Amino acid sequence: MQWKGIPLFHFENLQREANHLKEENIPVFHVLDTESSHGRYSHKLKEIRFEDLVKFHGHACDGLYRGSYALSVAFDALFPDGTVDRTDLRAVSRNSPCLGDAATYLTGARVRFGTQDVEKTPGVWYIIQRISTGEAVKVTEENGFFPPEISNMEVSLAALSGNLLSQGVDRLKAMQDEWIKSVLLNTKPHEHYQVKKIDYEWKEVQYNNKGVRTDIIFKDVI
Numbered sequence: 001m002q003w004k005g006i007p008l009f010h011f012e013n014l015q016r017e018a019n020h021l022k023e024e025n026i027p028v029f030h031v032l033d034t035e036s037s038h039g040r041y042s043h044k045l046k047e048i049r050f051e052d053l054v055k056f057h058g059h060a061c062d063g064l065y066r067g068s069y070a071l072s073v074a075f076d077a078l079f080p081d082g083t084v085d086r087t088d089l090r091a092v093s094r095n096s097p098c099l100g101d102a103a104t105y106l107t108g109a110r111v112r113f114g115t116q117d118v119e120k121t122p123g124v125w126y127i128i129q130r131i132s133t134g135e136a137v138k139v140t141e142e143n144g145f146f147p148p149e150i151s152n153m154e155v156s157l158a159a160l161s162g163n164l165l166s167q168g169v170d171r172l173k174a175m176q177d178e179w180i181k182s183v184l185l186n187t188k189p190h191e192h193y194q195v196k197k198i199d200y201e202w203k204e205v206q207y208n209n210k211g212v213r214t215d216i217i218f219k220d221v222i
């Protein structure tokens with residue numbers, strides 16, 4: 001099926017494009033949810049792979065890769081048994097489309113339930129907190145791991161127009177993809193993402209239409 005002549009996106013195509021992805025380093029997540037709108041905990045875990053994140057977010061960008069690397073390190077600290085409880089998490093990140101989406105999808109946190117928020121601190125970092133225990137961690141990407149020349153290129157696009165902008169957009173994506181392929185995917189998450197436990201007092205999310213997340217109220221029913 002096609003839309004206006006645009007072929008369907010297949011993640012396999014991306015993998016072919018990227019050549020020799022070191023797939024063994026890409027985190028795979030196992031998450032726990034409830035079983036219905038008013039349900040108890042599900043008896044089955046779900047596996048979330050990077051391609052699932054891409055479908056939610058819309059593209060496989062460096063931010064989505066870096067976000068999933070960072071979150072995997074945070075989850076290792078918060079859930080030593082390897083199961084991420086998506087009914088029990090709050091998340092803070094920079095207000096990047098890519099980093100925020102990774103947090104939403106993998107933690108279950110949402111602004112509209114008062115469990116997700118953003119702060120202006122630059123960089124790739126997350127504060128992830130378990131609601132039930134208050135236990136919180138901050139995970140941070142190592143300074144300089146992402147090349148400053150790519151960050152500078154991102155900023156410089158704003159000053160371009162016409163053909164120069166078109167070329168700049170292509171050049172930036174090529175630089176990002178090359179870094180993903182040749183650097184990020186050749187490393188394991190804990191090598192460049194550091195986690196530490198922190199004391200963290202959750203601040204109420206400033207969003208007037210917040211509501212109650214009703215699908216987790218009965219999660220502990222036997």
Ligand SMILES: [Zn+2]
Pocket residue numbers: 057059060061062063064097098
């Ligand atoms: Zn993105």
